[in-house]
Amino acid sequence: xxxxxxxxxxxxxxxxxxHGSPSAVMTARVNALIGALEARGVAADADVTAVIERFLAAxxxxxxxxxxxxxxxxxxxxxxxxxxxxxxxxxxxxxxxHWAPVELRVVExxxxxxxxxxxxxxxxxxxxxxxxxxxxxxSEAYRSRVVREPRAVLREFGVxxxxxxxxxxxxxTAELRYLVLPRRPPDSxxxxxxxxxxxxxxxxLIGTAG
Amino acid sequence: xxxxVGDAVRTSGRDPAHxxxxxxxxxxxxxxxxxxHAAFPLxxxxxxGDPSPPIETLYxxxxxxxxxxxxxxxxxxxxxxxxWESYLLPLExxx
Numbered sequence: 466x467x468x469x470x471x472x473x474x475x476x477x478x479x480x481x482x483x484h485g486s487p488s489a490v491m492t493a494r495v496n497a498l499i500g501a502l503e504a505r506g507v508a509a510d511a512d513v514t515a516v517i518e519r520f521l522a523a524x525x526x527x528x529x530x531x532x533x534x535x536x537x538x539x540x541x542x543x544x545x546x547x548x549x550x551x552x553x554x555x556x557x558x559x560x561x562x563h564w565a566p567v568e569l570r571v572v573e574x575x576x577x578x579x580x581x582x583x584x585x586x587x588x589x590x591x592x593x594x595x596x597x598x599x600x601x602x603x604s605e606a607y608r609s610r611v612v613r614e615p616r617a618v619l620r621e622f623g624v625x626x627x628x629x630x631x632x633x634x635x636x637x638t639a640e641l642r643y644l645v646l647p648r649r650p651p652d653s654x655x656x657x658x659x660x661x662x663x664x665x666x667x668x669x670l671i672g673t674a675g
Numbered sequence: 676x677x678x679x680v681g682d683a684v685r686t687s688g689r690d691p692a693h694x695x696x697x698x699x700x701x702x703x704x705x706x707x708x709x710x711x712h713a714a715f716p717l718x719x720x721x722x723x724g725d726p727s728p729p730i731e732t733l734y735x736x737x738x739x740x741x742x743x744x745x746x747x748x749x750x751x752x753x754x755x756x757x758x759w760e761s762y763l764l765p766l767e768x769x770x
Contacts, residue, residue, distance in 0.1 A: 568712055616749045632752040640715045640733055641757050
């Protein structure tokens with residue numbers, strides 16, 4: 466939002482507008498790019514929309530849940546996932562490098578370690594594996610507080626950790642994305658991947674659920 | 676590549692006017708190389724529109740909570756940041 470309120474001639478109101486906000490500037494820039502592509506016959510607006518819709522239709526937390534459930538039942542897959550996550554997701558037919566090369570790293574929760582992911586700079590997030598990021602992930606409150614007081618933030622999410630459990634905060638960037646491998650539910654011996662998947666939540670893959 | 680996993684490093688304390696990926700709370704702080712990644716174009720130069728930005732090794736550096744926040748840190752927390760090689764200095768006298 467801009468930091469000023471103003472009135473328009475055609476519709477008098479006094480709430481703050483966001484004409485000058487970063488998102489408004491970005492929208493104008495994207496529209497200009499689409500206009501240029503259209504004018505040169507490279508792509509029509511409908512083509513761009515179709516690409517985005519195709520991407521979002523395939524992107525969702527069930528992708529992340531598949532990865533986790535496989536790692537829980539297959540120790541070799543788990544080892545590959547922790548050592549080379551890009552290769553591990555490719556083995557399941559998933560890919561994060563839609564527009565630029567990006568490295569995925571999977572960090573594992575254990576009895577002694579709890580991991581949580583943030584993007585302090587903006588909102589870097591593995592959209593292909595989790596779907597669009599929740600609003601709170603992009604909020605200044607989460608992005609600043611989880612660095613300064615991760616235990617307090619996690620308590621607000623309902624995750625209370627004893628002091629002897631190490632909390633590891635991972636700050637995602639344009640170059641690196643993170644996914645948390647949560648602990649397998651207790652008493653789930655013998656469950657198949659489909660059943661295990663139902664217990665994997667989006668927030669657990671960010672680290673804000675147990 | 677200048678550093679190995681486990682090396683003790685210190686971030687530069689510089690405060691440039693341009694885009695810079697060392698957050699203020701991490702400047703002139705001691706950390707440890709946790710992982711080594713591919714070489715990526717330096718974000719500072721890309722943000723300035725440099726058509727051929729320097730390509731530098733990117734490291735994950737681990738910082739203990741009390742190094743960053745002193746006595747106000749929560750116990751037993753570690754913060755990890757992705758930092759380019761030119762942001763880091765070897766920590767003298769450390770093993």
